Amino acid sequence: MNRKISHAIFLVGDIFFLWLLWLGYQEFNMDLANISKQAEIVEFNSRAGFFIVCIGLPLIHLLVFIENLFPPLSKKVHKIVNLGLVFFVAAILSAGFLSSFWLQYRAENAGYIYCRNVSGVSALAKNIIYTKDMEICEQLIEAKHGLK
Numbered sequence: 001m002n003r004k005i006s007h008a009i010f011l012v013g014d015i016f017f018l019w020l021l022w023l024g025y026q027e028f029n030m031d032l033a034n035i036s037k038q039a040e041i042v043e044f045n046s047r048a049g050f051f052i053v054c055i056g057l058p059l060i061h062l063l064v065f066i067e068n069l070f071p072p073l074s075k076k077v078h079k080i081v082n083l084g085l086v087f088f089v090a091a092i093l094s095a096g097f098l099s100s101f102w103l104q105y106r107a108e109n110a111g112y113i114y115c116r117n118v119s120g121v122s123a124l125a126k127n128i129i130y131t132k133d134m135e136i137c138e139q140l141i142e143a144k145h146g147l148k
Contacts, residue, residue, distance in 0.1 A: 003068075007065065010061045011061075013057065013061075014057065014058040014061055017054040017055070017056075017057050017058055018054065018055075018058055020054040021054040021055050024054065027044070028099065028103070031044040031103055032103070032106065035103075035106050035107055035110050035112070036110075038110065038132070039132075040131065040132045040136055041129065041130070041131055041132075041136065041140070042107055042112055042129070042130045042131075043127065043128070043129045043130075044103055044128055045125040045126065045127055045128065046100045046125050046126040046127075046128060053092055053093065053096055055092065056088070056089060056092050059088070060085070063081070063085065067081075104128065104130075107130040108130075111132070112130035112131060112132060113130060113131055113132075113133065113134060113137060114128070114129075114130055115129045115130065115131050115136075115137035115140060115141070117137075117141045117144075118137065118140045118141055118144055
């Protein structure tokens with residue numbers, strides 16, 4: 001395949017991943033705003049923090065593009081770049097986990113109660129629901145199970 005075509009395909013992918021990153025950022029900010037304004041129910045997904053992973057592919061593509069523009073790197077510089085890339089990927093994945101835990105921490109510190117019986121788990125994420133008090137949680141449980 002022609003290099004220009006492959007870079008164009010990667011550029012479209014990069015734009016898509018940056019759009020996903022923006023969506024994740026908006027979702028994360030909305031969750032923080034709900035906690036700050038003391039909404040009665042705060043609902044978020046454990047996958048919210050993993051939108052940060054979407055920055056990885058565009059940056060990797062940028063590194064490959066830069067590597068192709070400049071003359072071949074020495075083995076020492078190439079080894080340093082690869083090691084930096086490994087640390088970068090580990091940092092991005094860690095940031096995804098930490099941001100999800102941080103949202104839970106913020107909700108609990110704001111006085112919210114984890115409503116376990118309404119929260120759910122899917123194949124990709126855990127839907128986490130916090131409520132201001134136990135009465136609201138019980139109402140959500142009744143509504144979910146059709147008890148009223």
